[in-house]
Amino acid sequence: MASSVLSDRSSPATARLLPFQRSAQSWKSQFQRSVSIAWKPLRLNVIRSTASPHRSLSAVAPVAMTTETSAKVIDGKSVAKQIKDEIAGEIVRMKDETGIVPGLAVILVGCRKDSQTYVRNKKKACEAVGIKSYEANLPEDSTEEDVLKHITCFNDDPSVHGILVQLPLPRHMNEEKILNAVSIEKDVDGFHPLNIGRLVMQGREPLFVPCTPKGCMELLHRCGVEIKGKRAVVIGRSNIVGMPAALLLQKANATISMVHSSTKNPEEITRQADIIISAAGVANLVRGSWIKPGAVVIDVGINPVDDAESPRGYRLVGDVCYEEACKVASAITPVPGGVGPMTIAMLLSNTLSSAKRIHDFK
């Protein structure tokens, strides 16, 4: 579990296009299959300091007194672009002053189409901001030792500042053992247990925060959403999205609840939230009736649903029934174009912070 993304794009046929009622059992099996996205934390001062919390959401959407109300769409793609521009500027400054270029190594095992697409997109994103990218493509039937050897090699390579092992790994591999092998100083995914452990504890700071949850928080910050004292509900409890997202919200002084596949009354609990982060990997799980009028909705789900009209034969939808949510929420992230691009921006940010930390560049 705890690997793939928000969704398993390799099986679009299993996804549903229309909202539906599901039993706890079916929800559970969906959860287990689809789990996570990857998120990393940003340690990038430049991002925080140049953030623009002036665009307050409260000023934008007076919220659903009528069904005509339409939520503000949070444009993750454009926020990610802004962040990438900031990162590119920092990389130029670092190179000019030290000659050092940040490097990111990605290890891909097997030939899942979705993983190949993600890796290709990460590589492109690296090139666009000036990060040097390194890639190890290993066959599906590689041994754990093969993967560990590559990790050791990147751990020891001074031109590599970040290492990402693309998830999910083939079933025969022990994910825990492999993720543990990544040097904590280069763990730009933030999946190393030491980084997660520090995220859990008061007064400790992880070196890296997982990219997807970090991207969600960055969107909330940059849209001027106040978190302190608010009620937040996270749907899904994966290692790479749901759990760290809840921890980050709590760190930001929200009161959190987690809804998962065994929750008896998910709708009732979710409806109490001022902020919803959904990372269940279930298309159209969150209906309009689950959302408190005026809530802010961050939809992490990336679920393929069959679509004969699309060139790929499927299209991507989130966990949230978008049309319904738009009538109730004050702001919402679309899918695609919401959290996805932010995940990649956070990965670049983590890689830059890593290079800065390793070389003590301020």
Ligand SMILES: Nc1nc(=O)c2c([nH]1)NC[C@@H]1CN(c3ccc(C(=O)N[C@@H](CCC(=O)O)C(=O)O)cc3)C=[N+]21
């Ligand atoms: N070690 C590891 N780290 C990860 O960060 C990681 C991973 N494994 N495994 C897979 C998931 C998934 N993930 C996404 C990143 C960007 C988009 C993204 O940019 N999506 C576009 C849509 C792209 C399209 O249309 O195909 C969007 O939402 O707008 C999606 C998903 C990172 N993951």
